[in-house]
Amino acid sequence: xxxxxxxxxxxxxxxxxxxxxxxxxxxxxxxxxxxxxxxxxxxxxxxxxxxxxxxxxxxxxxxxxxxxxxxxxxxxxxxxxxxxxxxxxxxxxxxxxxxxxxxxxxxxxxxxxxxxxxxxxxxxxxxxxxxxxxxxxxxxxxxxxxxxxxxxxxxxxxxxxxxxxxxxxxxxxxxxxxxxxxxxxx
Amino acid sequence: xxxxxxxxxxxxxxxxxxxxxxxxxxxxxxxxxxxxxxxxxxxxxxxxxxxxxxxxxxxxxxxxxxxxxxxxxxxxxxxxxxxxxxxxxxxxxxxxxxxxxxxxxxxxxxxxxxxxxxxxxxxxxxxxxxxxxxxxxxxxxxxxxxxxxxxxxxxxxxxxxxxxxxxxxxxxxxxxxxxxxxxxxx
Numbered sequence: 001x002x003x004x005x006x007x008x009x010x011x012x013x014x015x016x017x018x019x020x021x022x023x024x025x026x027x028x029x030x031x032x033x034x035x036x037x038x039x040x041x042x043x044x045x046x047x048x049x050x051x052x053x054x055x056x057x058x059x060x061x062x063x064x065x066x067x068x069x070x071x072x073x074x075x076x077x078x079x080x081x082x083x084x085x086x087x088x089x090x091x092x093x094x095x096x097x098x099x100x101x102x103x104x105x106x107x108x109x110x111x112x113x114x115x116x117x118x119x120x121x122x123x124x125x126x127x128x129x130x131x132x133x134x135x136x137x138x139x140x141x142x143x144x145x146x147x148x149x150x151x152x153x154x155x156x157x158x159x160x161x162x163x164x165x166x167x168x169x170x171x172x173x174x175x176x177x178x179x180x181x182x183x184x185x186x
Numbered sequence: 187x188x189x190x191x192x193x194x195x196x197x198x199x200x201x202x203x204x205x206x207x208x209x210x211x212x213x214x215x216x217x218x219x220x221x222x223x224x225x226x227x228x229x230x231x232x233x234x235x236x237x238x239x240x241x242x243x244x245x246x247x248x249x250x251x252x253x254x255x256x257x258x259x260x261x262x263x264x265x266x267x268x269x270x271x272x273x274x275x276x277x278x279x280x281x282x283x284x285x286x287x288x289x290x291x292x293x294x295x296x297x298x299x300x301x302x303x304x305x306x307x308x309x310x311x312x313x314x315x316x317x318x319x320x321x322x323x324x325x326x327x328x329x330x331x332x333x334x335x336x337x338x339x340x341x342x343x344x345x346x347x348x349x350x351x352x353x354x355x356x357x358x359x360x361x362x363x364x365x366x367x368x369x370x371x372x
Contacts, residue, residue, distance in 0.1 A: 069327040072316045104370040111366040115301060115359045122308040127316035130258045134320075135328070141255040142321070144330040173301045176362065180297040183369040184290040 018185040022101040025178045030094045032178075036171040037087045040121065043164035044080035047073060047128070050161075052154035065147075065154040072127040073158065079124025080165055083117050090114075097182070104186055111179045118172040125165035132158055204371040208287040211364045216280045218364075222357040223273045226307065229350035230266035233259060233314070236347075238340040251333075251340040258313040259344065265310025266351055269303050276300075283368070290369055297365045304358040311351035318344055 052065045067073040090113070093106055135155055138146035148155035238251045253259040276299070279292055321341055324332035334341035 065327075070325060071319070108363070108366045108370045111297070112359070112363045115304060115362040118301060118305060119308045119355055119359060122305045123312040126309040126312040130313035130316040131320075133257070134317075134330075139256060141251075142330075142333050144320075144328075147328050169305055173298070173305060176301040177294070177298045180294045180366065180369060183366060184294045186370075 019101055022182045022185055023098060025182050026094065026097040026101065029175060029178050030091065030098060032171050032175055033087050033091055033094055036168045036175075037084050039164035039171070040080045040084040040087065040168045041164075043125075043161045043168070044077050044084065046157060046161035046164070047080070048077045050154055050157040052151050054150060065151045067158070070131055072131045076124045076128035076161075076165070079120050080168075083121045083168065086113065086117050101182070102186060104183055107179050107183050111176055111183075114172055114176050114179070118169065118176070121165060121172065122169050125162060125169060128158070128165075129162055132162060205287055208368045208371050209284060211368050212280065212283040212287065215361060215364050216277065216284060218357050218361055219273050219277055219280055222354045222361075223270050225350035225357070226266045226270040226273065226354045227350075229311075229347045229354070230263050230270065232343060232347035232350070233266070234263045236340055236343040238337050240336060251337045253344070256317055258317045262310045262314035262347075262351070265306050266354075269307045269354065272299065272303050287368070293365050293369050297362055297369075300358055300362050300365070304355065304362070307351060307358065308355050311348060311355060314344070314351075315348055318348060 047067050050065075050067055054064070067077060090110065093110055096106065097103055097110075132155075134144055134146075135151075135158070136146060136148050138144050233253050236251075236253055240250070253263060276296065279296055282292065283289060283296075318341075320330055320332075321337075321344070322332060322334050324330050
């Protein structure tokens with residue numbers, strides 16, 4: 001009981017000093033979301049516009065590589081697009097939190113959706129990364145050849161498009177931490 | 187200013203009634219963690235013990251399939267093991283939260299690590315799922331054959347081991363939500 005009363009006292013003292021901290025966290029939150037929008041949208045566009053046609057072809061087949069050839073790459077584009085659309089919408093809540101640092105129900109909603117989007121983005125990035133690895137190295141046990149030997153520029157683009165997505169994952173973990181800190185300081 | 191004062195009043199009223207809610211959330215948190223331990227450990231064991239040797243062999247090669255043949259499956263086993271070890275350790279904090287419902291710094295730490303572990307588990311599960319899909323369906327554009335036509339029981343085991351991992355992902359999202367609710371109700 002005594003320690004409970006002490007804790008309450010320290011919370012009241014903290015409450016008076018934590019307003020600027022929470023507002024600062026909300027501003028950082030806003031800028032991180034903008035960075036994450038650019039990163040995930042860039043990844044989706046980099047993967048979605050990749051297209052390589054090899055200079056030789058037979059009578060029946062032209063050798064072309066596109067992201068739709070592999071369902072994991074399609075999932076990657078969809079996941080990144082969905083996440084960046086969500087981030088654009090979440091900017092509204094982020095601005096609301098800059099103005100009203102005492103809001104807490106909206107922060108809980110934001111943490112929940114951030115966690116869901118973190119899972120979606122990680123799933124897309126990781127599935128695509130697994131295929132990028134196979135494309136580079138192949139697998140001798142499963143008899144899967146490394147297609148990067150033929151499709152050079154295609155492989156470079158899909159490898160590069162991973163960066164934005166994994167950067168977005170890191171930002172999401174920080175965003176969840178920021179929201180949790182703001183909730184605890186309230 | 188006026189709405190701020192109103193909010194503070196409603197928070198005090200809520201604070202008195204929210205003790206049992208927070209404790210209930212902490213108990214649910216504990217049980218969900220136990221379920222997640224079983225799920226992720228089960229996934230790691232199911233994948234790690236898979237081993238199929240085909241009944242025919244040549245003079246030089248015995249056809250064997252193990253999880254170490256593909257680096258994504260190794261990552262899957264490692265990720266699931268790490269996450270279940272983390273969950274065992276986090277049980278201590280979970281019990282602490284059942285006893286001390288006013289604790290908030292430890293909840294912030296828990297949300298942060300939960301988010302990190304959510305990302306790790308999703309990455310492992312998703313990379314392995316991408317390979318499981320390839321093993322079942324193959325890919326004609328990349329000339330990757332479906333190895334499940336030879337390795338039947340291996341493919342069944344690796345497909346089954348996905349379940350626990352994806353169940354763990356869902357539980358982590360709920361765990362993060364529960365901690366956020368407990369922080370906001372404090």
